[in-house]
Amino acid sequence: MRHNWKSVRDEVAARILRSDYAPGDRLPRDEELAAELGCARSTVVRAMQDLADSGIVERRRKGGTRVPANPVTRATFDIPVTRSEIEARGQSYGYHLLEQTPAPSPLHVTTAFGLSAPQDMLHLRALHLADQKPYIFEDRWIALNTVPEIRDVDLTTLSANEWLVKNRPYSRCTVRFYATNAGSDYGPIFATDPTTPLFVVERTTWVNDAPITSVKAIAHPGYQMLTEVG
């Protein structure tokens, strides 16, 4: 008897691993599984919803529950505030504000926000240090119309990263990962050759369609984003 949803989930997952249910197959109805495993339908539902969240099965009304014909690897990454990330590694955190300039948004930022025209923004360039060494360099634009208070915040001590996270929750966000060269922009910051490949995380956030901030976080050479699935 399977009386809790995790054991039901694990049983179904095991059947998929054993190919009892193969990609493309339809699984028994929740009610049948409940009867077979000796639990309530809602327990099966809970288990199946968890599997569906992981992308291991697909559920459709009337269509039933299936193992996807083309399974995907669903990977989840938590992107913390940079200070937390560094401290979680047991390293000391340091922060340098390199530039703080009001300016109209440049084209790439305007389009990232989906705006039809440039807006007044605050442009920041800052460096996050781990054990005194450059860890992440951030190039950030903050929409002054949406976040006017930022003008009065002392960003030399507290990073915009932290202030925003605690004071300006977002309702929507896009995240991009890609590779770039250090070039003449970042090479000097990380003291590396301009040809060094660097990992970039770009995030753009909104509150109800009003732009908040768009940030390019360029990580130090060798940085990896790692996660485990399953």
Added chain:
Amino acid sequence: MRHNWKSVRDEVAARILRSDYAPGDRLPRDEELAAELGCARSTVVRAMQDLADSGIVERRRKGGTRVPANPVTRATFDIPVTRSEIEARGQSYGYHLLEQTPAPSPLHVTTAFGLSAPQDMLHLRALHLADQKPYIFEDRWIALNTVPEIRDVDLTTLSANEWLVKNRPYSRCTVRFYATNAGSDYGPIFATDPTTPLFVVERTTWVNDAPITSVKAIAHPGYQMLTEVG
């Protein structure tokens, strides 16, 4: 009256956006919220679990529900089979197997799997094409002890990627993203300068601690991994 869990979730999310509940704050107990919003406790539970899954709140027995003091951006990426990815872009898919050699696992693969000694594996190098152009190059190692059937599969037509996904489900997987240079290994394949930065996705999979495959997928220049949150 909020009578379904999504409206409860949205109401709580809205309160967090308005900073009615700020980072570090404790939210009312589920029972109180249920009473306030006029629904059953289980409806509130469903809503809160969804928010907890998104990292928007943290829940602990006896500790209650809180807005995390250090909120994170939780991003989810679906990594499909390469063919599906290309076809989903509306491009034609092509595949070339460049190399297929049995060999003992090299050090970096042995350690990726957490093995104490090298194992017999099948080494593959293959190129995925989108509209005839190089899209992703994969360098893959498959554990022959765990997947002996792979010896009898014709991998010149069907990519190992697809065969494995449909025939060898995994129970555990690690995913890494990082940047690398094209160098002399990948430069010729993508017809680019050796200094070109490339985005790499590295995945290693197991079934119940038995190694299945470890693959480095090197994407074409300019490749981005993109996702939306919220």
Added chain:
DNA sequence: TAGTGGTCTAGACCACCGG
């Protein structure tokens, strides 16, 4: 140890969508 979330149940009705 007491307070809070976590889960299970049985039953009902709803909503989507495949045939």
Added chain:
DNA sequence: CGGTGGTCTAGACCACTAT
């Protein structure tokens, strides 16, 4: 239109953990 998953309810009991 009928079959399947989706959700809600009320109540009970369990399990963790903050205090």
